[in-house]
Amino acid sequence: xxxxxxxxKEMTFQLYELLDTEALxxxxxxxxxxxxxxxxxxxxxxxxxxxKFAPHNAKGDQNEPKFDGHKVTMLDEVKQAFDAYxxxxxxxxxxxxxxxxxxxxxxVINACSGYFLAANPSSTAYAFLxxxxxxxxxxxxxxxxxxxxxxxxxxxxxxxxxxLTEPHAGSSLADIRTMATPQDDGTYRLKGxxxxxxxxxxxxxxxxxxxxxxxxPGAPEGVKGISLFIVPKYRLDENGQPGKRNDVSLxxxxxxxxxxxxxxxxxxxxxxxxxxxxxxxxRHHGLKYMFMMMNEARIGVGYGAAMIGYRGYRYALEYAKDxxxxxxxxxxxxxxxxxxxxxxxxxxxxxxxxxxxxxxxFYGARLVDxxxxxxxxxxxxxxxxxxxxLTPVCKAWPSEYGPKANDLAIQVLGGAGYTREYxxxxxxxxxxxxxxxxxxxxxxxxxxxxxxxxxxNSLGLQTLKERxxxxxxxxxxxxxxxxxxxxxxxxxxxxxxxxxIGKALNSEQLDPALxxxxxxxxxxxxxxxGWMWMRQATVSEKALSAEDLNADDKHFYxxxxxxxxxxxxxxxxxxxxxxxxxxxxxxxxxxxxxEWF
Amino acid sequence: xxILVPVKRAIDYNVKVRVKPxxxxxxxxxxxxxxxxxxxxxxxxxxxxxxxxxxxxIVAVSIxxxxxxxxxxxxLALGADRAIxxxxxxALDSLQVAKLLQKxxxxxxxxxxxxxxxxxxxxxxxxxxxxxxxxxxxxxxxxSEVSVEDGTVSVTREIDGGLQTVKLTLxxxxxxxxxxxxxxxxxxxxxxxxxxxxxxxxAAGDYGVSLExxxxxxxxxxxxxxEGGVKVADVAELVDKLKNEAKVIS
Ligand SMILES: Cc1cc2nc3c(=O)[nH]c(=O)nc-3n(C[C@H](O)[C@H](O)[C@H](O)COP(=O)(O)OP(=O)(O)OC[C@H]3O[C@@H](n4cnc5c(N)ncnc54)[C@H](O)[C@@H]3O)c2cc1C
Ligand SMILES: Cc1cc2nc3c(=O)[nH]c(=O)nc-3n(C[C@H](O)[C@H](O)[C@H](O)COP(=O)(O)OP(=O)(O)OC[C@H]3O[C@@H](n4cnc5c(N)ncnc54)[C@H](O)[C@@H]3O)c2cc1C
Numbered sequence: 001x002x003x004x005x006x007x008x009k010e011m012t013f014q015l016y017e018l019l020d021t022e023a024l025x026x027x028x029x030x031x032x033x034x035x036x037x038x039x040x041x042x043x044x045x046x047x048x049x050x051x052k053f054a055p056h057n058a059k060g061d062q063n064e065p066k067f068d069g070h071k072v073t074m075l076d077e078v079k080q081a082f083d084a085y086x087x088x089x090x091x092x093x094x095x096x097x098x099x100x101x102x103x104x105x106x107x108v109i110n111a112c113s114g115y116f117l118a119a120n121p122s123s124t125a126y127a128f129l130x131x132x133x134x135x136x137x138x139x140x141x142x143x144x145x146x147x148x149x150x151x152x153x154x155x156x157x158x159x160x161x162x163x164l165t166e167p168h169a170g171s172s173l174a175d176i177r178t179m180a181t182p183q184d185d186g187t188y189r190l191k192g193x194x195x196x197x198x199x200x201x202x203x204x205x206x207x208x209x210x211x212x213x214x215x216x217p218g219a220p221e222g223v224k225g226i227s228l229f230i231v232p233k234y235r236l237d238e239n240g241q242p243g244k245r246n247d248v249s250l251x252x253x254x255x256x257x258x259x260x261x262x263x264x265x266x267x268x269x270x271x272x273x274x275x276x277x278x279x280x281x282x283r284h285h286g287l288k289y290m291f292m293m294m295n296e297a298r299i300g301v302g303y304g305a306a307m308i309g310y311r312g313y314r315y316a317l318e319y320a321k322d323x324x325x326x327x328x329x330x331x332x333x334x335x336x337x338x339x340x341x342x343x344x345x346x347x348x349x350x351x352x353x354x355x356x357x358x359x360x361x362f363y364g365a366r367l368v369d370x371x372x373x374x375x376x377x378x379x380x381x382x383x384x385x386x387x388x389x390l391t392p393v394c395k396a397w398p399s400e401y402g403p404k405a406n407d408l409a410i411q412v413l414g415g416a417g418y419t420r421e422y423x424x425x426x427x428x429x430x431x432x433x434x435x436x437x438x439x440x441x442x443x444x445x446x447x448x449x450x451x452x453x454x455x456x457n458s459l460g461l462q463t464l465k466e467r468x469x470x471x472x473x474x475x476x477x478x479x480x481x482x483x484x485x486x487x488x489x490x491x492x493x494x495x496x497x498x499x500x501i502g503k504a505l506n507s508e509q510l511d512p513a514l515x516x517x518x519x520x521x522x523x524x525x526x527x528x529x530g531w532m533w534m535r536q537a538t539v540s541e542k543a544l545s546a547e548d549l550n551a552d553d554k555h556f557y558x559x560x561x562x563x564x565x566x567x568x569x570x571x572x573x574x575x576x577x578x579x580x581x582x583x584x585x586x587x588x589x590x591x592x593x594x595e596w597f
Numbered sequence: 598x599x600i601l602v603p604v605k606r607a608i609d610y611n612v613k614v615r616v617k618p619x620x621x622x623x624x625x626x627x628x629x630x631x632x633x634x635x636x637x638x639x640x641x642x643x644x645x646x647x648x649x650x651x652x653x654x655i656v657a658v659s660i661x662x663x664x665x666x667x668x669x670x671x672x673l674a675l676g677a678d679r680a681i682x683x684x685x686x687x688a689l690d691s692l693q694v695a696k697l698l699q700k701x702x703x704x705x706x707x708x709x710x711x712x713x714x715x716x717x718x719x720x721x722x723x724x725x726x727x728x729x730x731x732x733x734x735x736x737x738x739x740x741s742e743v744s745v746e747d748g749t750v751s752v753t754r755e756i757d758g759g760l761q762t763v764k765l766t767l768x769x770x771x772x773x774x775x776x777x778x779x780x781x782x783x784x785x786x787x788x789x790x791x792x793x794x795x796x797x798x799x800a801a802g803d804y805g806v807s808l809e810x811x812x813x814x815x816x817x818x819x820x821x822x823x824e825g826g827v828k829v830a831d832v833a834e835l836v837d838k839l840k841n842e843a844k845v846i847s
Contacts, residue, residue, distance in 0.1 A: 089785035
């Protein structure tokens with residue numbers, strides 16, 4: 001029904017109006033690029049996403065991949081989509097020219113990814129996982145391993161996976177049991193089981209490169225004893241070509257509520273004691289390597305959640321314009337449901353959640369670009385700390401609110417939304433994964449509360465405050481000022497509460513403190529997203545003061561301002577409950593006993 | 598062999614077209630513009646001929662203001678070697694376009710000219726035919742298959758009754774139909790390369806062609822709204838309606 005995956009102005013607004021992405025072209029790393037190139041690339045992304053990915057989103061949901069004991073089969077369309085993506089060079093987009101990449105800014109890659117995530121998150125996963133896995137190899141593997149695997153991952157001839165989770169160790173990776181035993185020739189033999197591994201088996205590529213977390217004999221306990229290995233599905237022969245089948249096998253496919261087009265696999269390593277693996281970097285540093293690449297991955301998950309939410313919002317919007325139901329008070333004429341205030345409330349909420357989350361993830365992507373290009377050491381550490389601080393928010397807030405948006409899209413469609421004839425129920429099911437994987441939102445809240453707020457003497461928080469204050473100086477319009485006022489008050493309240501949180505974490509209050517981690521995340525994230533809406537309102541109110549604005553642009557900017565007002569009036573005040581809970585460190589949850597349920 | 602591919606900037610096929618309130622034309626403010634899909638097929642065909650070793654150079658040409666450079670860059674990213682913008686702010690119709698192209702043909706001396714059979718904005722389906730007449734070249738229109746050998750081009754044409762194959766002596770004009778090929782996507786590396794390919798700008802006025810139009814647009818209106826359908830109870834009712842209401846069978 002909605003003709004465009006994304007509002008035609010949204011990406012340029014995010015890229016060029018909220019963030020001065022063109023300015024990146026003056027940095028050495030991006031000097032080859034210009035806005036013209038970025039726009040042409042976005043165009044290709046939009047086209048491939050619309051033509052090759054979107055059309056089979058529902059079909060992929062209805063036709064899960066199948067495993068007959070030998071081979072996994074799936075819709076032909078998935079392969080066609082994957083091939084179009086890889087042949088266009090998107091997998092290599094962010095990599096160096098020297099590695100066969102395009103040296104594109106993460107911000108631009110993010111914009112491109114938005115089209116694919118909105119079109120078909122399941123089919124997109126294979127390519128995205130490959131880029132992520134190649135990124136780890138690129139940074140930490142030896143030149144020899146890099147040569148063997150990375151170039152063909154960047155062309156998509158090989159695909160990649162991240163094999164971390166085990167049946168008994170998900171959130172707590174310290175407890176993994178997969179063993180890697182060193183051999184005389186420097187390689188390792190792996191043995192163990194992994195579960196939920198996305199893209200762990202399929203026929204889309206010539207080889208699958210699993211990145212596997214495992215322990216070596218005698219390794220230290222806990223996270224300090226974990227190493228990272230490359231385990232290919234096919235071992236490379238003397239010519240570097242995929243040859244003998246490695247001893248890693250598919251124990252079975254996992255059947256999920258959403259993301260059904262992506263294979264979720266249970267994998268067995270070393271059933272026949274012949275699973276060859278190759279150590280990445282140094283022993284015992286595996287988890288560190290993974291986590292160093294985690295910022296991008298976590299931003300990616302939050303962004304995906306915002307985009308699936310956004311897709312539902314656009315669908316519900318079109319539906320609400322078409323569906324005639326009820327009358328305005330005192331009138332006999334039936335109206336489209338978008339005329340009803342309550343329906344507008346639901347649409348505005350979706351817009352506020354998704355475009356707020358989107359703006360934050362773009363901001364995070366920009367920090368990744370800054371980190372890669374800023375030379376001044378003190379600016380770099382401030383950037384790094386801010387990115388570290390915002391990453392759990394980028395992951396958790398959009399993945400909490402994206403599914404809420406999808407829930408409202410269902411509500412806007414009424415009975416139709418609950419049926420399988422309409423796509424919104426699938427969006428909701430797909431999006432429901434995002435609070436769970438890449439570190440559950442519970443784990444993100446703990447990360448924020450116990451680590452990120454304090455790390456490096458709270459340099460991240462300090463930097464954040466400075467940036468918000470700088471942006472406040474620009475906030476001149478009516479709605480921008482309203483947000484500015486509210487944010488000023490909330491920020492200072494949050495700061496007043498901080499010492500109490502710190503104290504609780506180091507006392508017998510620890511249990512109630514941890515039980516209220518969600519409140520710390522909520523309060524903090526609401527401030528951050530409020531800041532994002534203040535930025536969007538500032539730009540839009542300024543734009544609206546121009547005289548020769550055409551009608552489409554006017555509508556667009558008014559929409560942004562109205563959503564900012566919605567956020568200020570309806571969403572931001574919910575922060576009060578969280579403040580109160582943080583202040584009282586209420587023990588309703590922590591004092592509850594398992595037997596009392 | 599050199600191939601000339603004229604490409605037109607047109608409203609994107611995904612855009613819901615809106616007519617201006619005063620009925621003078623289509624509202625293009627903020628509308629996404631793209632390379633006309635039939636022209637894209639023409640570029641693709643030329644690129645395939647080059648990949649087969651048949652063609653050696655592909656020149657894309659577009660007539661219009663600076664904005665058409667965007668479509669020329671697309672053509673370059675898809676595989677054209679260089680591009681020419683014939684610069685004009687005027688909205689030309691098919692005959693002026695064909696006359697300007699004739700001059701470009703005289704300058705460039707291509708052996709094959711591949712055009713889209715029509716553009717999706719005005720649907721005229723004339724430019725290729727006019728260009729053939731003006732240059733005196735043979736034409737193969739509505740091509741669904743093209744093959745070049747020994748100084749000739751064989752064009753399989755989609756006509757009402759089926760397929761017709763014509764064999765033309767080069768130089769010749771070919772216009773593309775939808776089923777000729779499925780154009781590739783501009784890849785990221787090729788988008789980058791396209792930036793460095795030559796793009797010449799020439800003033801339309803310098804060609805000595807009268808740019809005055811003989812066609813006047815009187816009024817532009819949107820197509821009538823489609824009316825909702827009805828469900829029929831059975832085949833008998835359907836046949837009855839086809840016979841007596843629609844009068845399409847007797
Ligand atoms: C569709 C899908 C795709 C996935 N893809 C991959 C993949 O490609 N590679 C991969 O390695 N893994 C993948 N996973 C696994 C995913 O990362 C884990 O499911 C996730 O980390 C949670 O682990 P778990 O399922 O074992 O849940 P658990 O760790 O058992 O958690 C259950 C609940 O307990 C809470 N909890 C756990 N520990 C704590 C704590 N210390 N404090 C407070 N609360 C806690 C959690 O927040 C959660 O709510 C995927 C999962 C799914 C569903
Ligand atoms: C599984 C299922 C079982 C059902 N079983 C039955 C059954 O047994 N018998 C039966 O008769 N019906 C049944 N229904 C129908 C159900 O009662 C309707 O779907 C429901 O009343 C909503 O109507 P609608 O779907 O037409 O949505 P709409 O009326 O089109 O509503 C769409 C959206 O617009 C909003 N809206 C509509 N009018 C206004 C207004 N005036 N002001 C503000 N907002 C408005 C709604 O709140 C909703 O969010 C069932 C539906 C489902 C999905």
